[in-house]
Amino acid sequence: MASVARRAALLRGSCLAVVLALAALASAGESSGAPDWHVVSVGSLLPSSICAAATAASNSSALSVVHRHGPCSPLLARVGGAPSHAEILDRDQDRVDSIHHRHRGSGAAPAINPARASKGVSLPAHRGLSLGTGNYIVSVGLGTPRKDFSVVFDTGSDLSWVQCKPCKDCYEQQDPLFDPAQSSTYAAVPCGDPHCRGLDSSTCASGNRCRYEVVYGDQSQTDGNLVRDTLVLGPSDALQGFVFGCGDDDSGLFGKADGLVGLGRAKVSLTSQAAAKYGAGFSYCLPSSSSSAGYLSLGGAAPSNAQFTAMVARSDTPSFYYLDLVAIKVAGRTVSIPAAVLKAPGTVIDSGTVITRLPDTAYRALRSSFAGFMRRYKRAPALSLLDTCYDFTGHRTVQIPSVALVFSGGVTVSLDFSGVLYVSKVSQACLAFASNGDDTSIGILGNTQQKTFAVVYDVANQKIGFGAKGCT
Structure with missing residues (x-):
């Protein structure tokens, strides 16, 4: 019996030692920033008001990614101040609602603006509701000679687009509108083109022009012609015959961005169009704060x-x-x-x-x-x-x-x-x-x-x- 009691006492002592050791380990992790904890200076919680951007990728097609409301954004000087955090989050809910709408594949499509019904272009009655506007931007070149534009990049959208001359109704943007008349490599996309037929919302206008319309979840939208031209990525790398939208009737919460680059999975997306040259894929890194930069790269290891x-x-x-x-x-x-x-x-x-x-x-x-x-x-x-x-x-x-x-x-x-x-x-x-x-x-x-x-x-x-x- 005494032997049994001694063994029980030793077992209780061993269990107590294990408990104390685990408690000490947890306490050490809590105070020292072990892998299960983040220990951060309060002074570093908010981003700097000064841009600390640096080139993050060496791939020739790599584009610098910055937050459109941060000090690294080329849009900041023109937007008249960034929206509040509450406004950003409220708009975020619009985008989420749009994703849920598209996923369910049901619910009413957004109402057609009566002013647009008088354009003389008949668009399908059941238009796909697309996403709200995004948060990160890249700079790309379009046309020959090249003109640079700051555009939102979005993995949830397919069609890329910029605002173009002549424009019936365009919102104010950062840079001059893209002028097809000034590009020697510009061409319209005809109605029978597979890219036109593959759009969720398109129709054929006079002159065999393919017209598109995209309505976003926050009720922003872009209407225009589907076209082709040279897309310049990075310092000099170019993608010939890139298909995109040339918007001439646009409105909404694009925040002075010149347009959008779509990285979705449809045939018209940049990802799909660039696959033959760069490989079927892309990568990006979003910076830890709005005062630094990341990258977006097509293909690559x-x-x-x-x-x-x-x-x-x-x-x-x-x-x-x-x-x-x-x-x-x-x-x-x-x-x-x-x-x-x-x-x-x-x-x-x-x-x-x-x-x-x-x-x-x-x-x-x-x-x-x-x-x-x-x-x-x-x-x-x-x-x-x-x-x-x-x-x-x-x-x-x-x-x-x-x-x-x-x-x-x-x-x-x-x-x-x-x-x-x-x-x-x-x-x-x-x-x-x-x-x-x-x-x-x-x-x-x-x-x-x-x-x-x-x-x-x-x-x-x-x-x-x-x-x-x-x-x-």
Whole structure:
């Protein structure tokens, strides 16, 4: 009996030692910035007002990517001030609503503006509702001789376009309008061209001209002619005969951008048109803050540290890129979310959505887990759709639990600090995720969570990769 008692005592002592060791390890991780925690200076939470951009990729087709409302943006001097964080997030919801609309494939199309009905061009009654305007811009050249334009790039759109002369009704933009009469390589796309027939909304106008119309989720829109011309990428690399829209009747929240470059999966997208020359794919890195720069590159090799997960094939909305989100971790611990909650609606990765949207059950579980590690900090008011916010006033540093997204194939993407919190000010830093409001709407991996990663779209092999520290 004495021997049994001694063994029991030793076992209790060993268990206690293990518990104390685990507690010490957790405490050390919390205070030292171990992999499961981010320790960040409060003074570094807000972006600089000075651009610190640097060229991030050497590929000849690489384009510099900047946030359109930051100090690196060529649009900043002309926009009369950036929108507020609440306005950005409210517009983000417009885009999300549009993605959900397209995914469901139902619901009423946006009403046709009566002023446009008098144009003499008959457009289809059931027009596809496209996405809202995006957040990141690149500069490209068009025509011969080359003229440069600052355009939004968007993985959720297919047709690229700029505003053109002569213009019936154009919004004010950064640069002079593209003038087809001044380009020796310009040509109109006829109605019978496969690119014209493949558009969601097109019609044939006088002179065998292919007319297009795109209506975005925020009610911005562009109408014009489908055309061809030389697209210049990087310092000199050119794509001959690029098909794009020449807008002559445009309106909306484009924020002085000269147009848009679509990187979706349809035949008319830049991705598809450039595949023969650069390979079927592209990659980009979104910078950690609006005061720095990333890149967008067509083709090219993936970084050596990239982890790849399979693209999910879907026929209902073929322009989107889908992947399989299977779990979420907070501070290294897997959040309790039923597998079916993430699997059932699926997840689309989108360069233009700001905040990642999750099924409601998944979001509530993430929020509860995250808030449990943040009890030391004072809560702050909600910011638009962000409901879990903190006040860091008076702190020199903050200790934030890591958040990792786990995709099929065992790919674990541990988010940069800039992908965990959306910081409007020191007194209002919010968990950068939001609920879809239900468990049936498609999930969206937004651009905040993609920051600092080299995101590789290997279309040829149907996989998407994530490489840490991709902008450096």
